Amino acid sequence: MRKILLYIVPLTFILASLTLMTSGGWLKEPRSDQDELLQSVQSIEEHVQRENWQEAKRKHAYTKRAWTIVTKRIQFSVGKDTLSEVNQVLSRMEGAIEAEDANATLIEIYSFYEFWQELG
Incomplete structure (x- = not known):
């Protein structure tokens, strides 16, 4: 029994660690309506292009909470x-x-998209 535990415990720990370290892709996906991060940044992009700054500010506040x-x-x-x-x-x-500043905002939005892709 002891020999089995000597193999199972470290193996379980290694598998759990590997799963956690490679799980960024599915952990970043929304779990509720309070953490729809990518959709909110896309919404900010639309509002900026329409120059609807008040709505962009509101969506950015949501984005910070979601992040x-x-x-x-x-x-x-x-x-x-x-x-x-x-x-x-x-x-x-x-x-x-x-x-x-629409140009600066769009630059940062596309920078965010790049980081979002890197997350998994």
Whole structure:
């Protein structure tokens, strides 16, 4: 019995670790209507292109809340640098929306899309 436990416990730990580290792709997907991150950024893009800045600000606030939720799920499967970069992109996006600068906002939106692809 002891010999079996010596193999099963480490093997279970290794399999659980590998599953967690490679799960970024499905952990980033929305689980409720409060964490639809990609859809909210796409919505911001549409509002910016129409120059509807109030709605873009509202959607950005939702995006920040959704990112907080998603971050808690993916923090162990994604590098800390990537999480920090996405935080910076969202902050710069907020500044560009406040300044009502469509070009800068779109640059940050497409930067976000690139990081989103990297997450898995």
